[in-house]
Amino acid sequence: MKWSRAELCRISIALYMLFAGLFSLALPTPSAFAGALTLHVGPPGIGSGGANPLSIPPVNILEYEVEYITSNDFETCLSVSPGIFFGKRTRILKGSTYVGLGGGIVIDTNGAGPGVYSSIGYNTSGSFIQFNMEVKQAIGIDSTSHKLISPYALRIGATFIL
Amino acid sequence: MTACQQSTKLVLQPMIGCRRIETQLVAEFKIKIEVCIAVIDNLVHGESLHGRFARMQLLRICRLNHRSHNLVLGLLIRVAAALTFSPVFLAAPALAAEFGIGYGAVDQGDDRLEPAASVHAGLDNYVVNLYYYGREFGPIRQDTYLIGVAHMWPIFGGSGLSAHFGVSLIDERIRIKYIDSLYTANNNAENNFNVGINFGVAWTFLPKGIAPLWAQVAWDSHIYAAGLEGGILLSSGRKQVISLAVGVEFK
Numbered sequence: 164m165k166w167s168r169a170e171l172c173r174i175s176i177a178l179y180m181l182f183a184g185l186f187s188l189a190l191p192t193p194s195a196f197a198g199a200l201t202l203h204v205g206p207p208g209i210g211s212g213g214a215n216p217l218s219i220p221p222v223n224i225l226e227y228e229v230e231y232i233t234s235n236d237f238e239t240c241l242s243v244s245p246g247i248f249f250g251k252r253t254r255i256l257k258g259s260t261y262v263g264l265g266g267g268i269v270i271d272t273n274g275a276g277p278g279v280y281s282s283i284g285y286n287t288s289g290s291f292i293q294f295n296m297e298v299k300q301a302i303g304i305d306s307t308s309h310k311l312i313s314p315y316a317l318r319i320g321a322t323f324i325l
Numbered sequence: 326m327t328a329c330q331q332s333t334k335l336v337l338q339p340m341i342g343c344r345r346i347e348t349q350l351v352a353e354f355k356i357k358i359e360v361c362i363a364v365i366d367n368l369v370h371g372e373s374l375h376g377r378f379a380r381m382q383l384l385r386i387c388r389l390n391h392r393s394h395n396l397v398l399g400l401l402i403r404v405a406a407a408l409t410f411s412p413v414f415l416a417a418p419a420l421a422a423e424f425g426i427g428y429g430a431v432d433q434g435d436d437r438l439e440p441a442a443s444v445h446a447g448l449d450n451y452v453v454n455l456y457y458y459g460r461e462f463g464p465i466r467q468d469t470y471l472i473g474v475a476h477m478w479p480i481f482g483g484s485g486l487s488a489h490f491g492v493s494l495i496d497e498r499i500r501i502k503y504i505d506s507l508y509t510a511n512n513n514a515e516n517n518f519n520v521g522i523n524f525g526v527a528w529t530f531l532p533k534g535i536a537p538l539w540a541q542v543a544w545d546s547h548i549y550a551a552g553l554e555g556g557i558l559l560s561s562g563r564k565q566v567i568s569l570a571v572g573v574e575f576k
Binding site: 205206208210211212213214215217219251253255262264271273281283298300302310311312313315317318319 | 432433434435436438478480481486488490522524525526544546548551555558559560561562563565567
């Protein structure tokens, strides 16, 4: 059976919503801290070969990412590339450093489709705002060509404690 | 030398010898107190750091023994050290080691995978991954060596999943060699070396019953700054490796 690109995109979005929904149901009610919001900037590697492109000043939407982290360390990541993801963080090194792992829709210049991501990041201490640095890799299957796509991003930003 | 001086020397010599032994015994006693503290720490906290500290103390004792000319005292110290350290070695967390070889697929930033050979070695929480891949096209030959040295952390409990982060080294060798004398002037050789970061996740998936066999799927990114200025502006290049390694583990 061969699916059209539109059908595969719909399936990808449905799978993402399903995972996100299931994880959200599993979340206990946040208590002391409602969550955190991270704004990232940095050029992603979009599968075009060579070093990743950079815009000066950084006005390209490709370079931005927004992450929402719950009090239970579940995260939702929104960016054009590497994509849209939902996952879970594991704290290492006394909590300042974390490893994220999850799934979602992977997007790069060669296509888009369902996939997984992993990330490692560091947050400085701070009660309201924290400096953040994160590197994220993703791998997925392009919905059209059914080939592997694997964008990545090295970004810095600020985490706002909500 | 007078008779009085001779008699004084005869009396003092053994005393000085005794004092030396006594001083050494005091030093040994102090070390043993430190060792005991390390043993208690080790038993209470179970941290390998304390085990290492205790082993360092053992080395210090061995060095003292080399300096000591008293064979009996040296033997006594060794027996005492063995008795003191036996609980340390029993209580110290066992070092786990693993070694494997396998197959990898490398992506150089263009979503195209190239086959690679991989060698994996791990000791305790540290892993070393070596990847080699290359290709030959006419007179051009490219050989790339990637080495990742990283610290590993288990994630998601006992799922077999782990994350690692560390340093990456790359050595990319490109050689252009024409045989035809018409083109030999174009022969060239490049050797590009870079240092970057290495991070990724791995899954050790074999069931416990078939130890010491060991197998792991790893997904690594080796990221290098695109020059100094590019690095400041976060512009980078990446080699991604997906690998399967099979080998043995020792615990």
